[in-house]
Amino acid sequence: xxxxxxxxxxxxxNLILTGxxxxxxxxxxxxxxxxxxxxxxxxxWNNGGGNPxxxxxxxxxxxxxxSLLWQATPTGLFGMPIYIEGNKLVTMRFLTQTNAPxxxxxxxxxxxxxxxxxxxLTGRSLPxxxxxxxxxxxxxxxSNHDSLYALNADDGSRIWTANITVDPYIxxxxxxxxxxxxxxxxxFKMNRINYLTGQMIWSxxxxxxxxxxxxxxxxxxxxxxPEQSGGIAIVSAFDLxxxxxxxxxxxxDTHPGGGLMQCPLMVGPDGTVFFHKQxxxxxxxxxxxxxxxxxxxxxxxxxxxxxQCCVGSDGSVYAPSSGKIIxxxxxxxxxxxxxxTICQNAELFQFRASATQNDLIFATNGESRVYAFSPDxxxxxxxxxxxxxxxxxxxxxxxxxxxxxxxxxxVFTPDxxxxxxxxxxxxxxxxxxxxxNDLLTIKxxxxxxxxxxxxxxxxxxxxxxxxxxxxxxxLDVNSLNPGMYLLNTGVGKxxxxxxxxx
Numbered sequence: 001x002x003x004x005x006x007x008x009x010x011x012x013x014n015l016i017l018t019g020x021x022x023x024x025x026x027x028x029x030x031x032x033x034x035x036x037x038x039x040x041x042x043x044x045w046n047n048g049g050g051n052p053x054x055x056x057x058x059x060x061x062x063x064x065x066x067s068l069l070w071q072a073t074p075t076g077l078f079g080m081p082i083y084i085e086g087n088k089l090v091t092m093r094f095l096t097q098t099n100a101p102x103x104x105x106x107x108x109x110x111x112x113x114x115x116x117x118x119x120x121l122t123g124r125s126l127p128x129x130x131x132x133x134x135x136x137x138x139x140x141x142x143s144n145h146d147s148l149y150a151l152n153a154d155d156g157s158r159i160w161t162a163n164i165t166v167d168p169y170i171x172x173x174x175x176x177x178x179x180x181x182x183x184x185x186x187x188f189k190m191n192r193i194n195y196l197t198g199q200m201i202w203s204x205x206x207x208x209x210x211x212x213x214x215x216x217x218x219x220x221x222x223x224x225x226p227e228q229s230g231g232i233a234i235v236s237a238f239d240l241x242x243x244x245x246x247x248x249x250x251x252x253d254t255h256p257g258g259g260l261m262q263c264p265l266m267v268g269p270d271g272t273v274f275f276h277k278q279x280x281x282x283x284x285x286x287x288x289x290x291x292x293x294x295x296x297x298x299x300x301x302x303x304x305x306x307x308q309c310c311v312g313s314d315g316s317v318y319a320p321s322s323g324k325i326i327x328x329x330x331x332x333x334x335x336x337x338x339x340x341t342i343c344q345n346a347e348l349f350q351f352r353a354s355a356t357q358n359d360l361i362f363a364t365n366g367e368s369r370v371y372a373f374s375p376d377x378x379x380x381x382x383x384x385x386x387x388x389x390x391x392x393x394x395x396x397x398x399x400x401x402x403x404x405x406x407x408x409x410x411v412f413t414p415d416x417x418x419x420x421x422x423x424x425x426x427x428x429x430x431x432x433x434x435x436x437n438d439l440l441t442i443k444x445x446x447x448x449x450x451x452x453x454x455x456x457x458x459x460x461x462x463x464x465x466x467x468x469x470x471x472x473x474x475l476d477v478n479s480l481n482p483g484m485y486l487l488n489t490g491v492g493k494x495x496x497x498x499x500x501x502x
Contacts, residue, residue: 056310
């Protein structure tokens with residue numbers, strides 16, 4: 001999509017450029033392309049390591065209303081982080097300390113595809129990442145030396161077992177190199193793992209603030225990690241090819257004696273590193289290639305453990321403070337806007353945020369609700385999710401947003417699917433089966449024969465069209481990719497129907 005955009009800009013608009021002007025314009029467009037590519041470097045789960053920079057931004061349109069696509073009711077005591085790739089959703093359902101399977105669902109329909117316990121009922125099956133059709137799951141026993149597996153996303157079968165043990169916390173996730181290798185913490189170590197074999201490529205010593213909270217944030221070929229030195233918070237930069245620590249910088253203590261560091265760093269689209277020191281400050285740093293320069297510090301309040309900040313489509317930084325969300329100017333750190341209070345316990349505000357290209361900010365509060373805000377933090381919609389805990393609002397590549405809570409998983413849908421019609425007994429149009437695999441039958445009343453129809457994908461792009469010439473019409477949809485579509489029959493006003501292709 002980005003390449004097509006640049007191609008249209010370069011070749012469209014009847015531009016006539018020659019000589020130095022052409023060279024300057026081309027360089028400018030290439031810089032735009034590079035910047036946009038880095039900003040949009042995102043898998044389908046955008047508010048963790050699926051977006052390696054951990055800035056929570058997804059280059060898709062998110063739901064503008066609380067239009068629910070589906071909900072499932074699997075038993076689970078609280079919400080856990082969700083991972084999405086393509087048309088699959090993966091999460092853990094916590095029942096007990098020794099009964100917490102990882103489950104995989106069809107993102108479009110909510111169908112349970114598989115459930116897996118990798119511990120033989122001796123611990124929790126904790127997913128920590130999802131990429132290249134591999135689900136990364138650890139055997140969580142909090143022994144500091146737990147096993148890591150790669151499972152096949154199609155059926156949950158094991159692909160490999162890592163040749164080292166790992167030690168991430170229950171809310172943590174891996175991050176990825178550009179080739180798909182994963183970065184994950186083990187006991188006082190950060191490791192790079194070959195995604196094809198599970199073999200360690202390198203391992204380097206780290207000093208995390210709390211064991212199990214060392215989540216690496218990636219920008220270009222550098223990884224950034226919160227560490228400590230003598231109890232002082234520091235940010236460290238690592239070379240991702242060798243694992244060598246390049247340099248570190250201390251973070252100011254605005255409120256001495258505050259909460260321990262339990263939140264990952266994030267990196268903005270221009271490479272600015274944002275350090276969320278819980279209940280203390282948000283610090284912006286620039287990596288100059290040989291060290292860090294502090295750009296600004298903004299005081300915040302409230303502990304906010306295991307939170308994940310985000311960057312909006314305009315670069316604004318969204319962070320927690322006093323049970324509210326604040327919007328910070330990325331250049332100056334000035335507080336531009338403040339939301340209403342969305343968490344009653346400001347010391348346990350598990351703020352986990354995401355942003356989409358249609359200028360929406362999504363956030364869970366760690367308690368019982370997911371919110372959608374405008375960029376200036378006016379509430380647009382919200383929905384109840386009991387004990388959402390650390391689920392976060394996770395955006396798929398088709399704009400679907402997933403959240404989990406106690407005994408529930410909900411998936412919300414963007415505008416194109418909102419307001420679809422359900423069939424009534426006297427409906428002028430009916431179609432089946434839905435979901436469909438290859439042949440779709442569309443029936444219309446006699447007086448509506450000849451009516452047009454169209455099928456659009458999740459972006460609104462028309463993929464099929466024609467006319468319903470007979471009372472019963474058979475349409476071959478085998479060539480369509482699996483996912484959700486919008487069927488418009490052209491009959492009456494607003495006769496749009498949700499169609500799911502298997």
